[in-house]
Structure formats: structure tokens, C-alpha cells
Amino acid sequence: MAVVLVRCGLSLSGCGRISLNDSVKWHLYRDLSTLQAAQCHRLLRSNRSVCLIHKSKQHGDQRGSSSEGRPNLTFAKTTLFQKVYQRFLPRRLWHPGASNLNPQELQGLSDAKSVTGTDILRAMMTYIWPKDNVGVKVRVVAAVSLLIGAKVVNVQVPFIFKYGVDYLNKPENWLHMTDPSSTLITTATAIMIGYGVARATAAGFNELRNAVFAKVAQNSIRRLAQNVFLHLHSLDLNFHLSRQTGALSKAIDRGTRGINFVLSALVFNVVPTLFEVSLVTGIMYYKCGGQFALVTLGCIGAYTAFTLIITQWRTRFRVMMNKADAEAGNKAIDSLINYETVKYFNNEKYEADKYDVHLKKYEQASLKTTTSLALLNWGQNAIFSVGIAAVMVMASQNIMQGTMTVGDLVMVNGLLFQLSLPLNFLGSVYREVRQSLIDMHTMFNLLSLSTHIKSDVGAPVLQVSPPESTITFQDVVFEYVPGQRILQGLSFTVPSGKKIAIVGGSGSGKSTIVRLLYRFYDPQAGRILINGQDIRHVDLDSMRRAVGVVPQDCVLFHDTVFHNIHYGNLNKSEQDVYHAAEMAEIHDAIMTRFPKKYETQVGERGLKLSGGEKQRIAIARAIMKDPPILVYDEATSSLDTITEQNILHALRRVTRGRTTIVIAHRLSTVVDADEILVLKDGSIAERGTHRSLMSDHDSLYSHLWHKQSAVPDLENTHKQQMRDREGEVIDEKSSIPHS
Numbered sequence: 153m154a155v156v157l158v159r160c161g162l163s164l165s166g167c168g169r170i171s172l173n174d175s176v177k178w179h180l181y182r183d184l185s186t187l188q189a190a191q192c193h194r195l196l197r198s199n200r201s202v203c204l205i206h207k208s209k210q211h212g213d214q215r216g217s218s219s220e221g222r223p224n225l226t227f228a229k230t231t232l233f234q235k236v237y238q239r240f241l242p243r244r245l246w247h248p249g250a251s252n253l254n255p256q257e258l259q260g261l262s263d264a265k266s267v268t269g270t271d272i273l274r275a276m277m278t279y280i281w282p283k284d285n286v287g288v289k290v291r292v293v294a295a296v297s298l299l300i301g302a303k304v305v306n307v308q309v310p311f312i313f314k315y316g317v318d319y320l321n322k323p324e325n326w327l328h329m330t331d332p333s334s335t336l337i338t339t340a341t342a343i344m345i346g347y348g349v350a351r352a353t354a355a356g357f358n359e360l361r362n363a364v365f366a367k368v369a370q371n372s373i374r375r376l377a378q379n380v381f382l383h384l385h386s387l388d389l390n391f392h393l394s395r396q397t398g399a400l401s402k403a404i405d406r407g408t409r410g411i412n413f414v415l416s417a418l419v420f421n422v423v424p425t426l427f428e429v430s431l432v433t434g435i436m437y438y439k440c441g442g443q444f445a446l447v448t449l450g451c452i453g454a455y456t457a458f459t460l461i462i463t464q465w466r467t468r469f470r471v472m473m474n475k476a477d478a479e480a481g482n483k484a485i486d487s488l489i490n491y492e493t494v495k496y497f498n499n500e501k502y503e504a505d506k507y508d509v510h511l512k513k514y515e516q517a518s519l520k521t522t523t524s525l526a527l528l529n530w531g532q533n534a535i536f537s538v539g540i541a542a543v544m545v546m547a548s549q550n551i552m553q554g555t556m557t558v559g560d561l562v563m564v565n566g567l568l569f570q571l572s573l574p575l576n577f578l579g580s581v582y583r584e585v586r587q588s589l590i591d592m593h594t595m596f597n598l599l600s601l602s603t604h605i606k607s608d609v610g611a612p613v614l615q616v617s618p619p620e621s622t623i624t625f626q627d628v629v630f631e632y633v634p635g636q637r638i639l640q641g642l643s644f645t646v647p648s649g650k651k652i653a654i655v656g657g658s659g660s661g662k663s664t665i666v667r668l669l670y671r672f673y674d675p676q677a678g679r680i681l682i683n684g685q686d687i688r689h690v691d692l693d694s695m696r697r698a699v700g701v702v703p704q705d706c707v708l709f710h711d712t713v714f715h716n717i718h719y720g721n722l723n724k725s726e727q728d729v730y731h732a733a734e735m736a737e738i739h740d741a742i743m744t745r746f747p748k749k750y751e752t753q754v755g756e757r758g759l760k761l762s763g764g765e766k767q768r769i770a771i772a773r774a775i776m777k778d779p780p781i782l783v784y785d786e787a788t789s790s791l792d793t794i795t796e797q798n799i800l801h802a803l804r805r806v807t808r809g810r811t812t813i814v815i816a817h818r819l820s821t822v823v824d825a826d827e828i829l830v831l832k833d834g835s836i837a838e839r840g841t842h843r844s845l846m847s848d849h850d851s852l853y854s855h856l857w858h859k860q861s862a863v864p865d866l867e868n869t870h871k872q873q874m875r876d877r878e879g880e881v882i883d884e885k886s887s888i889p890h891s
Contacts, residue, residue: 272589272596276414279372288368295365295419302357303428305350307435310566312347318559362420369415377408380595388605389672402478407595410588417588421581425574432567440556440564444543448568451539455575458535462528463586469524470587472517480510532576540568605671606692613694616683621648621698621780621811623669628678630664638664640834641678648683651812653822655856656831662815666785669813670699682781700779704786706770708761713742714750716769720776728776736772737802741765767799775806782807785815796821819857828853 282288429452437445487494487503494503547564550556623646630639638661646652654662667673668680671687680687687695700720708716717729729750733739746752754760754769761769774782784803800821816822823842830838830845830853837852838845845853 272592273414275596275599276372276411279376280368280415285371288371291364291368295361295368296423298357298361298364299419299424300427302354302361303424303431305357306354306570307428307431307567309347309350309354310563310570312350314557314559314563314566316344316347316559317562318557365416365419369412369419372415373408373411376411377404380404380407380599383599383601386603386606387601388603389667391601402481403591403594403598406474406591410591410595413588414585414592417581417585421574421577422585425577428571428574432571435567436564440547440550440560443546444564447539447542447546451536451542452571452575455532455535455539458531459528459582462524462531463582466521466524466528467586467590469517469520470590473514473521474590476510476514476517480507480514483507483510536572536575540565540572543568605674608689611689611691614682614685614687614690614698616685616698616780618780618809618811619648620683622646622681622683623781623811623813624679624681624684625665626679626681628668628675628680630661630668630673630675638834639668639675642835643678644829644836644839646811646813647826648811649809650826651807651814651824653814653816653825653828654831655816655819655822655828655853656837657856660831661834662831663785666701666783666813666815669783670696670701697777698779699781699783700774700777701783701785702767702770702774706766708754708766708769710755711753712748712751713746713754713769716754717750717772717776720773721778724776729772732772732775733769735775735802735805736768737798738765738768738772741768764799768802771799771802771806779810781811781813783813783815786817819853819860830856 280288280292433445433448436448484507487507494500543564544561547556547561551558551561625642625644628639628642629637631637642661642665644652654665656662664673668675669687671680671692674688682690682695682698709719714726714729717732718724720732721728730739733742742752743749754766796818804824814822814825822828825842827839828842828845829836830851832852845851846857848854
């Protein structure tokens, strides 16, 4: 496949007029994100050029004409495309250690402490029994009291059956018509009413317990989810650069659902079942003898052991299911995010096949889970049936010996069957609790991650203001990966109220300076000072409040224009938002071009807006923050010339009186800087004003300037090449002899 540049609107023989509305689209940049490709497309368009895809297999030999008689265009220069394309590649990939290639770090858990099931349960207890919430404690006590009451009433039901059967089984009690209180009808009715009342009371206690404890469970889930969310925001930038959003989202979702199930299982199933087993075993021993109690305990013990062993064996299948599910989810999200790219390359079948690979893995793991579940259920039923049969045989023998009544047989049967339901459910609960603990493991591992960038205990607030906001880098050494330095003893000072520009080639460390200044990372050596204060020894929040950043890739919230500007300072008024938009020169566009003005939705990541509109909203957001220090990280590199000039005009208004650092790729945007620092290999190669640096024709800055200035001349070169080629075609035709 050949990438070709053609002047927009150029008429070619047999080709017709080429326009931006043809099937030529900007998603041919396969290595770029959707946003970066859009920006690259706009910049190419601003240079009156557009990319075409030429496939030799479809259009014949590249040196000849196509199968449709249209000449091939491979003679066009690709220099402009290469320069523009390289500008938009993910910049952090040039820094060692800044990419997300480590599978373990993709899970975000490379530094997590080992979390066991016991640790998870212990952590959950702090939410069930919080020290600072008396209301939750009262609800827990009430729920436990209702639980005990429900089980005590529940075990009375078999005794009511016993008395009813024994009474009906005595012939002399059948017809005592002279004593209404002893008649069959009266007594049987009373017993049945008592049976109904007992069951209704037990059910009422259970449902009331559920209602009382629901507040405890939901409050715990909400607080834990909030803590996880806040903790994720407190983690270092390195974690968020290496995360997989799909897998992380699923881990948190599963973990939250697992918390709900485990809390409900503990209060509604595990504790009640243990209490009921103790009651039934004690009653068996007291009413029927030690043999009955031993058989009951043996049955329960065998049932529990079998459940534990098989469930432990089945756990691996659940892990396989979770892994396959996460991989399938990641693949689906990645493919759908790049929907247009898939369409442009006709790779729908390829994407579906890759997705199906993960679905097959999930299918196989799910099949193993289902078949092993059938084995578990059959074994549980077999064990319990043997226990029931043994107890019934012993009860029948005692009836024949006269030591037990038929009512006792009914009572024993009722007690065991009454126990069978929670025991059978206990097996399911145990399986689900195990699975929930697995699901919760990742989420609690996230909570165990510690942040390396944090404030010292009792750190003072950063003392800074626009007149006193000098920035100093003193012999700063930094490396993402040990042994691979990005900054080599960097030293410079930005005086208060001055504008310093930092330029250099890709990978020279420009963006690393921004990350260090905002303290996303700490240097391995050297110091960074703001107004003479080491940023490592001041309060982190106060330091970050003093620095405003306008990034190259401005990501907006999927919300209104107003919210995205107001986000810079949520405490400011509506008028402040309008004023910030006016300073950023976006207010008029919002009021005239946006359908709902400030209430217009910007779309996910702001993709409904142009690059210039997004940049100006980002500038307005920085104005709302009103920091004494402003940093622009290549804020205009993705814009066309006209939009760039508008943005630069807005930036000049905003930066007056503020200490400003401008990270620039396009040198024409920093000619008005008070000082320009030229970085090379992590150190300052040159420094000075634009005029002083340009006065030395052999300087690196001068070389970069002339190199960038030469790019627009490519169009003239291209025109000349077109003329030369047309002349060659004419010469060839004139040399053909006429027949």
C-alpha cells in the first residue's frame, strides 16, 4: 500500500476532481488514536494536502496506469505526511518505561500487597460495624435479634406437628363430645392454627430482618465503592498510564456485586444456618438420644466436607471464566472504540474472529463450571438422603420398641427436612461466596496499592502568588526505567511573570518537565522549587492548585460546555464562566454556532468539537482555576494556522502577569518568549531569545527553524513535479510515430 499526497482540488487526467468528501478518510493512520488522527487530518488539510490510499493489487502496477485507465500518483512526495504523522504518535512511547507493555502492570496490581480472604472479610467488618455510625450498629443488633427469633420459632414447627400427630393417633381422644376442649375438631384446629402462626411468625421475622439489614448492606457498598473511587484518583500517574479501563471497570463492578452477596450471605444464610444446626443437634440429643445427634452431625459434616472439596476444585473454572470474560470485554471495547478504523479497512470479520476466540475460551470454562455443578448437586443430595434414611430407620425401630411415638418420627423428619433447605442453600452460598471473594480480590488489591507521590505529614501549604512564583529546576535527574535517563542534570529558572519556552525533538524530555513540575513523578536527584520552596516538602494539593496545565490532548467530560469550563473551579459563579470563555475567545462561537449554547453536550471525550474549540475550552478551564503558574504542553501543535493564531492570541491575554512555561513543537508559536530553552537528550543544548538563537546560523534552534519553515515549500515543489511529469507525458506522446 502506497501513501500519496495530492494537492486538494487538483484535476488529473482520468481521475476527476479530488476533494475531502471522497472515500479518502483520516482513519488510515492506523497507529494513531481517533482524536490524534482527526488532528492530523486537520493539519494536513490546512496545508492544502490530503492523503490517498493506493493499493497496487487493485489498480495495477504502480509505475503504469490503473486498470481503469487512471494514472497512479506514487510520484508525489510524502515528506509532509511523514512530518505531520510523526507529530501525533503517542509521545510517551519514546520515553523508556512510559509505555503500557507490562501485562502485570496492565492489571494495575504490580505493587499491590497480597490480600487473602480473611483480610477481605476483616475489611468488610469495618463497614458492617463502623465506629462512627451508631445507627448502623443498631440495625445490625436488630437484624441479629430478629434472626435468632426467626430460628427459635422455626424449630417449633416440627414440635407442633409431633403433638398433632400424637393426639390424632390416640383413639380415646377421638370422640369426647361432652368436653368441647378435648374434641378432635377443636384440638386439631388449634394445632393447625398454631402451625400456621409459627410459620407466619418465622417468615415475618426473616423479612423484617431483611428490611432492617438492607440499609446496612447498601450503606457499606456505597462507602466502599466511594473509597475505591477516591483511592483510584489518589494513585500515581504511572498506574493510570498502565491501566486497562475495560478490565478495571469489570473488576470494580464484580467486586461491588460480590460485596452485596457476601454481606447478605453472612447475615441471611451462614450465621442463621449455623445457629439452626446447633439448635437441631441439641434437640436431637435431648429428645431422641446421642445416636440421632451423631448421625445428624455426621450427615452435616460429610455434606460440608464434600461441598468444600468440590467447590475448591471448581474454583479454577470460575477464574478461567473471569479471565476470558475480561479479555472478551477488553477486545469488544477496543474494537468498538475504533469502529471507524475497522470500517475503513474492511476488517469486521477479522475483529469478529478475534472476539470469538475469547468467547470460545469463556464457553469452554462455562461448560466445565456447569458440569461440575451438576456433580456437586448430585453428591449433596445423595449425602443428605442417606442421612435422612438413617434417622428414619432408627426412629422406626424405636417406635416398634415403644420408646418413641409416631409424632416423634414426624418431628425428626420435620427437623431434618427443615434443616435441608438452608443446608442445600448453604452449599450454593459457599460456592457464590468463594466466587465473590475471587471477584472482590482485585478490587481489594486496588485498595492495597499505595501511592508514592504524596504530601509529607504536616507539610506546609505552598506560599505562592503571581508576583512571587519563580520556578527553579536545580540539577534535576530523572529516569522512568533505572539506567535510562530522560533528564540529565537539568537546571533553569523561570522568573516570576516571565514566559519561558521549551523546545526540542521528540523524546528530549519536554513533557517530562511538565510531569515533574506537577509532581506526577519525583526526580531521582536534584530539586524543583516554586518561590524557593521544594515541591516535595509542601502540601501536594496546595502545590497543584498553584499550577494550571493546558495539555496537547484536551480531553473533555461527556457533559455540557458550561460544565467543562466550570470544572476549572466549581466554586466560581456563572458569570465567571462566561468571562473565562471570553478571554479564551470561545464565547462568541458558543453563542452563535453551538445549538444549545453553553448547554451543548460535547460528546464523549469532547469528540463533537473541533480541535480548536476543545483547546479554547481547555484554556477557559485553566483561566477558571486562576493559577499563578501556567503550563502549555504543545497546546497548538494539532491546529491549523488560522486556529493556531486565534489560540495564540488568547494565550497572550491569559499569560500576562503569570509565570508561564510553554512546551512547543512548532517554533513559530514561541518567538515572543522571554527565553527559549532548546533540549537535546535530556539537557539544555542552547538557550536565549528567538533573535539571539537565530543569529547563530549553526545553532540547533536555527536548524530546527529552517527545517520547519521548509515544510510549506513542499507544495511548490509538488506543483513543479506535476508540471515536469505532465511535460514528460507530452514528450512521450510526441515521440510516438503516426501510422
